[in-house]
Amino acid sequence: MLRKIYEKAEKLLANRLLALIILIVVLYCVLIGRVFVLQIVEGQSHKNDFTYKVQKTVKTSGTRGNIYDVNGKLLAYNKLVYTVNFQNDNAFQTLAAKNGTSESYEKNKVIYKVIKILERNGDSFINEIPIEYTGSGKFRFTETGSKLKKFKRDVFGIGNSTDLSKSEKELRDKQLNATAEQVFEYLRNGTLGSAGTGKMFDIDKSYSKKDALKIMSVRYSAFLSRYSQYMKVTIANEINNRSIAEIKERSSELPGIDIDTKSIRVYNKSEAMSHVIGYTGTVNTDELETYNKGKKEEDKDYYSSDETVGKAGVEKQFENYLHGDSGSKTLVVNNVGKIIDTTKTVKSGTGNNITLSIDSELQEYVYNLLEKKIAGIVLSKLTSSDSAGNDRENIMIPIKKVYYSFIGNSVIDLENLNGDKATSYEKKMYRKIQTLEDQAINVSKNLVLKDTKAYKDQSEEKQAYASYVYSLLSSKKVLISSSIDTTDKTYQKWKNEKISLSEFLRYAVNKEWIDISSLNISSKYNDTEEIMKALAAYVEDALVDADDFDMTVCEQSIMKGKLSGREVCLLLYEQGVLKKKGDSDYTALKSGSLNSYDFIRRKLKSLQITPGQIGMDPCSGSVVITDSKTGKVKALVSYPGYDSNRLSNGTDSGYYRQLANSASTPLYNQALKHKTAPGSTFKPVSALAGLNEKVITTSTVINCTGLYDKITPPAKCWKYPDRHGARTVSTAIEASCNYFFYEVGYRLGDKSGSYSSKEGLKYLEKYATQLGLNKQSGIELDESSPQVSDETSVRSAIGQGRNSFTPSQIANYVTTLSNSGTVYDLSIMDKITDDNGKTVKKYGVKKVRQLHYDTTYWNAVHTGMRGVVSGKDSSVSSIFQGMKVKLAGKTGTAQENKKRPNHALFISYGPYEKPEITTTVVIPFGYTSSNAAATAKDIYEYYFANDKTKKTLEKNNKSVTETSVGTAGD
Template sequence: MQILFKFKKKQETDKAKTKNQIIELLSNRIIIMGVLLTALFCVLIYRLFVLQIIQGDEHLANFNYKIKKTIEISGARGNIYDCKGKILAYNQLAYTVTLENSEKTSKIAQERTAKNGKNGPKVTENEVKNEVIYKLVKVLEQNGDTINYSLPMTVNSKGKLKFTVSGSALTRFKKDIYGIANIDNLSGDEKKKAEKYLNSTPEEVYEYLRSGKGGPQGTGSMFGISDSYSTEDTLKIMSVRYDVFMNRYSQTTPITVAANISDKSIAAISEHEEEYPGVSIKADSLRKYNDAKYFSSILGYTGVISESELKELNADNGKYEANDVVGKTGIEKTMESTLQGKKGQKDVLVDNLGKIIKTVKTTKASAGNNVYLTIDADLQKYAYNILERRLAGILLAHLTTADTAGSDKRVPIKDVYYALLDNNIINISRLAKKNAKSNEKDVYRIYKKKQESVLNTLRKDLKTGTTVRKYLSEEKQDYVNYIYKMLENDGILVASSIDENDQVYLDWKEEKITFRKFLQYAINNEWINISSFNIKSDYYDADEIYDELINYIVDALKSEEDFDKILYEYMIKSGTLSGRKVCLLLYDQGVLDKKKDKDYNSLYTGKMSAYNFMYKKIKNIEITPAQLALDPCSGSVIITDPDTGEVRAMVSYPSYDNNRLANGIDSEYYASLNTDLSSPMLNRATQSRTAPGSTFKPISSTAVLEEGVATASTYVKCTGIFDKISPAAKCWIYPNAHGSLNVSGAIAVSCNFFFYQMGYNLGAVNGTYNSQRGLTKLKKYASMYGLNRKSGVEITEYEPHISDEDAIRSAIGQGTHSYTPSQISRYVTSLVNHKNLLDLSLLEKTTDAEGNTLTSYEKKTEEKLKISSSTFDLIKKGMIGVVNGKDSSIKYLYKKQGMKVAGKTGTAQENKKRPNHALFISYAPYDNPDITMTVVVPNGYTSANAAEIARDIYKYYFGKASKAEKKATTALLPSGSDGSND
């Protein structure tokens, strides 16, 4: 019992002890935490097992790295309409390929470097970027897409680099790439360096952008483009890198590489997107223009905002960002704030590849407002076509088979052949290509023979020539003049080092010495920069330098396309290159289609002469006046409402296709426009100035009538020559004379003698003539008609200039008068209105996207015309006589047309070697004017030609043109005149 009791007691004691141990254990925090952690660890292992082993594939498929990103949504640009609601500019959905900096390029470079091993070559981020761009450009080009090439540099067919811009645009480009802010704020060495950069050659800029060589950062900086790429491919890579570089302060905004890309390009890029880091394809809104050539001079075009435009547009609390599309010229620029849509934005989540996986929030964009113009689209197009057809007719009327122009300034047919090459209608660089056609190869062989002969002769003349400049043949003078300019442009002949008062230099300018003597003298006087010469020794004499200069000249001429054109000119003039072979080149190069053109066989076999062939092609407008760029090749027509100043038509010929400049510039097309000798991007209506000639006589009439110098009963006897000044001034009718005329009669027959006398009288005080006094009076009344300021049109316009020399000749519109057609039109509009000086306007109204009118543009009256009604009556009486009077030189044009038109003809001579400018101002109907018209044809020979253009347009406007006349498309030859050249 006792033993059993002790055993039980021990059991109880052990239980109590165990219990206490358990209680102690459970109350120990460390142990508790250990247990909990163990449990949690077990749970974690279990969950990892489930996630990775059991559900691993499912989660891997659904995994996404997420980051929030805001995407801007551009608002659609507003449309532009004519006065009748015809759409001129609108938007079209298309796809654009963009590029932005990507971290992935750096990773790729690192991975490839690691793969090459420690001793392998290091792959730079620049290399990867350039490879991506090269590959992207090739894909786009293979599928017929055009990259947005904005770099103002190109390379010619002979491998010579050149800038495609000049002046302030070139300076701005160089400042941007070299990081020059304001050279005026620099001093000492910094200023010298900046000036050196601003004077850098195309080759130096190219090398700097390619490798950094010769620039502020030194070799190894900038774009790091391998020299394994061809020059052409390097420029394309460089252009894209340049765009990214210019966008460096807004790196989150991608740059546009190409717009409106093809489905093939979209597929090729999308299917291999891992090969194109930073490249994206996005839906975009492209600007489109209907009937582009008729309206481009008014509408302008859009493009990616420049740095200067960004600052300007954001100066007034704008919200523009880099890479926004804005109006660059024309109405697109003027009405930018109206047309620009309001941006929206989309907040999204993207994965590690940049793909959108979720849209978090969207703020819708809204469309810009619409602009309605005062322009009548149908009238504009008809006037443009008439102008082109008449220009072709004037050219044909003056075409000759003679070798020289003669005193009547005719157009030799050989000049026409050469014009095809000179204005790049025929591309001479194609003649040397391996796939050149048989005729192209023949022409090239003739050229090579000529080139070899000329270069050998030049080398000989430069070495031993003794003929002074003035006695050189015309051909050799052209060669010498070209070489001189080439040496200046290449920085070999340093213009800033030349002492312009040096006697040898003056002898050279006066053509008294040989080119050889001048160049040798230039070397001795350190006017020649010898750093480009291959001189191996540090010790050299003048003869060695001169020999190297000759070598430089001959070698450089081999890569000068413009020098080649001079060779071709003299090949054609001499008959070495026939007109027939030149014309056949039009077919070889696809300017004309030999399969569709029946004239090809006739030309090829000799059944049709080259002269008749070209005559026919010009007559059919298959070869246009603009393409030839011979006189005349340009003109303008402006039609206004005299009650309001609204512009119904503003034609500028030639023109261009603004579709190819909007949405990313077509670089080849843009370069061709800049080198086109007819200057198609120049708005002839607002940016081409000319003397007004006799169209100024109504203003002179206003001056003499209002100043009391003459009245309706004042008669002046025209003797044909005004001899109160020396040299004497002749009337256009001399050696004949007009006889006795008053102011209305003098306007009607455009008597220069009458207005010489009036100019004299305006300046005379007590019988003593003072030219400045007369000029002051003329300026007063020219200003009343608005000729002292711009016309008011809402696009770029040049400033006018009222004559400040020779009151007598200024009274007939000569002197130094210089006005744009738009300014002359504004004067005519106000003359016909006879109450108010009106500003011209192209704007009718603006509306929102739903068509609700926001702004209506009323007529803009600057001031009342303080001119008596009797003065206007006398002037208008003279103007009706110009068109319908018995002595009218153009009445044959308007006779029996059923229209009562009043007007004033005018011619202006500015270059004795070229035809006179032709002008005609007018209005109709005479009794109750509905429109005014101003026609200006630079180098258009006679004012009758301008009057005939106006006649054709009046017939259309007043419904007098037949169906056949409306449908016709061929050249219209002048009807002929009685020789008036007023």
């Protein structure tokens, strides 16, 4: 029996197929058993431990290099702070699936929690989105111009494609012209988006508009780096210990959020140095494209989307040197996007350090001095009268215009008078302004519907509202400007102010210049009266929604006394522009014992209110100080400046909006960008041109009769109807005699025997070019291009015509004058060094050419310029009496606008015998060159003073003396 069983088994085993089947069955049973153990017995344990591991390499930013002044004083450096970061990773997908919500919903919930933690602990979050929600319940942009346009392009994903359908073009136009509220709604839920946009950030309606905007600002930062899934976005800088503790404690409910350290940029002497140093900010898409052109992602100098880059000044111009090489981290990330390990770290680098030729102590003193001098001019021109007067050389500043300037320049923010943090007084003023606005809207409706009085016969208030309505209808394309026949008699009457707004608009309706499709009219057939009623209703709604109509209302209300100066001035305290604590003027103003006119004068004298805030002529200026022997710039001052610390590390949107809206243009570099006619500072060019071309000699005498009649119309000397009499080139420079240099310009054009203005201009351009005036200065920052006049050689010879130069270019030219013919490219740079102190690049003297003019020609010009400072025929010599250092200079007064004061210029160098420095002062609309000369005089006193005297001068630089405006003769 056993033998039979054995034989059968042996036979079966000999069958290979059967053996294979048995083996498979055994293995299958083992597999089933193992699966049972893994899923049933050990399932929960494995579920808890399961990780789907992915490696991802992310960039880490390098450390930015420092910036120093010529004496090694630190101007820009990095400070290590704690930050809150948001990571747009996969963690939210898991939460959404678990909770039955959307990924956006979970992101928004976490971000909102973090924002509330930060606010509760006194910290703020970074807001990169240029939209704010005001206390009056309106959205508004905080940027303007090209920056705003670029923001809209980025938000809506608008490229440069021209191959668009009609509907796509219409949508693109709507997107580019979208209001702040429309952009907000697009980012909130996708409204106005292109096909496939989706719901964008899908911020739930349960969040208020204000909270939704906060969430949106964080989401927008992540949106900009959306192609880098594991890239962290910094949402708050320099947070305090309370925020750190709470966020760490609640980390389990805050996925995607972590605490880290980061270097932020800090600036010393920020305001005085702002236009030289500039500021930093997060890189934008255009900058990314520029900096990464031709680079690969693994390159050390590759920029990531959250990189900090220079936005202005040296920070921008020398970005490639200051930027530290990136490092990297190789991360292990699990299936929910959580970083569970770092397997490799490549240390980031440190950028190069920059040393400037600027003396920051001198720079700061000159900045404060310039502010003080401009404030003195403003004080001398303030008047309690409502009229500025008709004398162009003595235009006054009505105090009511000053009151309004605080509103017009956004020093007082009307829109936030009703904000969450508004005081009871602010809310009271908000209600009053709303009442005034309602009244103004009713007046405006009446101007549209039935007012028949001609525009020129209306009050200034009604003229202002009529003009506003006309501009509003044109900008909204309700009044179709392109359809208007500008030769039409009725239109001409309107332009000449001979008919009322209502009469013009009725006529425009009949001529079909009004697009009635924009109006709320139900029938296709309407008479003029129905259309006018609809137009008035449209105007009413548009004025309610208009962002700036309340400013027009306030301006007119202040001028009419409906809104008092006292009420406006008290708002300066309520909005934190001035501090109540310890200020006796506040108590006196509030009680009425101090009137608002005297209040403004006091605050201007103490510089608690500045010309930059007022923004009325004059409110800006520049000073350039150079080394005569090298062309190195010792001070490059542009007033007003700005606080770079408030623009770096996440823009202070309210502050930026105030800067952008200010009439004093604090974001504009006056020294490098503001072009002006040089006025009489150009006369040394004409003198050297005349001498070298032999049309005059150093002893040539020209008799000034006051009226130069060789050209038509005749040209007047500034002395007219008086005269200067007989003048040589040196005494003509001293007295700044226009007649003498008119004749030089004429003779230059008459060298061939027949006068040609074109020929004269050719010679003026030749010598302006030789002297270094007809080129950019060489300063290593962005600068406007110069222009030598190309019309009328006679008037161009005194610096008028179309001559137009920046202060930096004028400074380059006076440097050439000071050293008798060595032309430099100016420079603000000393050296660039690496982190170990090794010199990477040294900026030496940049000599362009040496002019070999006859020494007697140079001496004639120097003698004349010395006479400007010390001669009896100079209009400014009295200013320099008592100076221990001998100086030489030249005044300049340039007219730009007959309704505004002249520009004030003064060029100079000293000491006279062996010049060390040159000083160029330009005060736009500064009335007369004596104001610029007085500023230069104080600069020289400080520069050549000992340390003890400098301390005294710095102390005295904080109070203002009313300027006594001198002779406007040159």
